Each structure stands twice: as C-alpha cells, then as structure tokens.
C-alpha cells in the first residue's frame with residue numbers, strides 16, 4: 001500500500017455505485033461501508049445486493065465482536081464477491097456498535113481483536129487490514145499497533161479518540177511517532193484535502209492517503225492528487241453515470257451523494273431541503289438539473 005489514494009468507508013454513502021464512480025475518478029482502492037458479520041454469514045442475497053458488480057479494487061470492511069462469525073462471513077463472501085482485501089473496523093465510535101464490544105471497543109479487547117485478524121488473514125483471498133482510532137493512552141495504542149503488525153498488511157489510522165467523534169483536533173503527530181516505531185504500511189485518514197495532503201503525508205510519513213468527506217464533496221480530489229486531467233464537473237458525470245446504470249440503488253444513497261456534492265454552492269441549503277423531500281429518483285435528478 002504505497003502512495004495510493006483510497007476512498008474511505010462511509011456508512012450510508014459508499015454503496016457500489018459510489019465506489020465505481022470514485023474509482024472512475026481515480027481512487028486506487030475503495031472501501032465498502034462497514035458490514036456486520038452477523039448479517040453476512042448466511043445471507044448471500046445481502047452480498048449480491050451490496051456487491052452486484054465486479055470491483056477488483058474493493059476492500060470490504062467488516063465489523064463484529066466475535067471471531068467465529070468472521071470465518072463463515074468470509075467464506076460466504078469468497079463464494080460471491082471478487083475483492084482486493086478485507087478490513088476490520090476497530091474505530092467505529094457508535095454506541096450501538098460499541099455496546100456489543102465491536103468497533104472502537106475492540107481496541108480494548110486485544111486478544112479477541114487478534115483472533116479476529118487471524119481469522120481474516122487465514123480466510124481472506126486478498127489483503128488483511130484494520131482501521132483504528134487512538135485510545136486515550138497513546139503509548140498503549142502504539143504497543144497494540146506493534147502487535148497488529150504480525151497480522152495485517154497495512155493499517156489505517158484515523159488519529160482521533162472515540163470521544164472526539166468526527167470533529168475533534170486530529171493528532172497527526174501520533175501517526176509520525178507510529179511511523180518511527182513500527183514498521184508497517186500506514187494509511188492516513190482524517191480531514192485530508194487537496195491543499196494539506198502532501199504536507200501531511202511528509203509530516204506523518206504515511207504511505208497512503210484516505211479521503212472521506214472531502215471526496216464526497218469533491219470527487220475530483222483523486223484526479224487532483226494524481227495529476228489527472230479535470231475534464232468535467234463531477235456532479236454532471238455522476239448524474240450521467242447514474243442514468244446510464246439505470247437507477248442502481250436506493251433513493252437515500254442518491255440523495256446523500258448529491259447533497260454532499262452541492263455543498264458550498266449558492267442556495268445549497270434550500271436545494272438540500274428540496275432533495276430531502278423528493279419522492280423519486282426523477283424528482284431528485286430534476287432538482288439537480290435546475291441548478292447545473
């Protein structure tokens with residue numbers, strides 16, 4: 001995972017259509033939104049719905065609290081989907097996920113987490129990775145990362161604690177320390193944009209960069225970072241592709257994607273309200289067409 005640009009896993013956003021779109025915009029790897037292993041282990045239909053198209057560059061992110069269901073889920077995935085890797089979510093701060101011991105709480109259940117990663121490594125057809133945040137005790141986090149090294153091909157660090165959610169100050173210095181002390185490829189996640197990326201890659205020593213909210217607002221970010229030609233407004237390309245695909249998925253994804261892409265435009269609040277109230281794909285696309 002050297003000098004790659006990745007689309008972050010984003011629950012409610014990174015469906016297969018957005019992943020394909022971000023790949024066409026230049027993302028080297030695209031993460032699925034987190035999928036719970038309990039819901040995947042016997043459910044091929046769910047897998048077919050989530051991964052209807054071939055995506056060689058997809059990293060499927062799994063979330064769960066017990067090691068065993070990871071085995072049955074990955075076996076099921078292997079029979080249904082082509083993928084580049086399986087990622088473990090060990091950073092989700094949601095109380096619904098955390099109360100069972102999954103997501104961020106896994107960072108405090110080291111033995112279970114290592115057992116899960118062992119299972120992923122054994123059964124995955126691709127890379128094994130984990131996405132983490134920082135524990136309150138930074139030294140403890142570094143000691144944990146040292147142990148993860150034997151189980152994963154790379155690690156993604158979103159250097160915030162659980163309590164910071166998605167808006168607290170990001171501890172890039174922490175990533176720099178990890179880089180110095182652990183020999184493991186690092187993907188950096190957190191507030192990256194086209195202006196700060198290069199500086200933060202040098203500062204932290206991260207191998208690759210992951211984009212979340214900024215990529216949703218400006219999918220051109222991958223083209224900008226890779227020096228590719230910027231030929232069209234991403235929103236126009238998105239709509240064209242959407243129509244070409246023949247309404248690929250639920251209305252809520254379409255609304256979420258377009259609301260992000262119009263942020264910062266004139267009257268974006270008013271348009272957001274109109275989109276939110278729309279009852280069909282056609283209605284949403286009509287509203288957007290008005291402002292293009």
Ligand SMILES: Cc1cc2nc3c(=O)[nH]c(=O)nc-3n(C[C@H](O)[C@H](O)[C@H](O)COP(=O)(O)O)c2cc1C
Nearest residue numbers: 008009010011033034158189190191192211212213
């Ligand atoms: C709406 C939303 C959904 C997210 N869903 C996930 C998820 O499913 N799995 C995960 O590991 N991180 C998830 N994240 C965290 C992002 O992947 C990323 O680490 C974080 O937003 C910081 O990056 P950014 O500033 O580039 O958005 C989510 C973040 C947001 C805002």
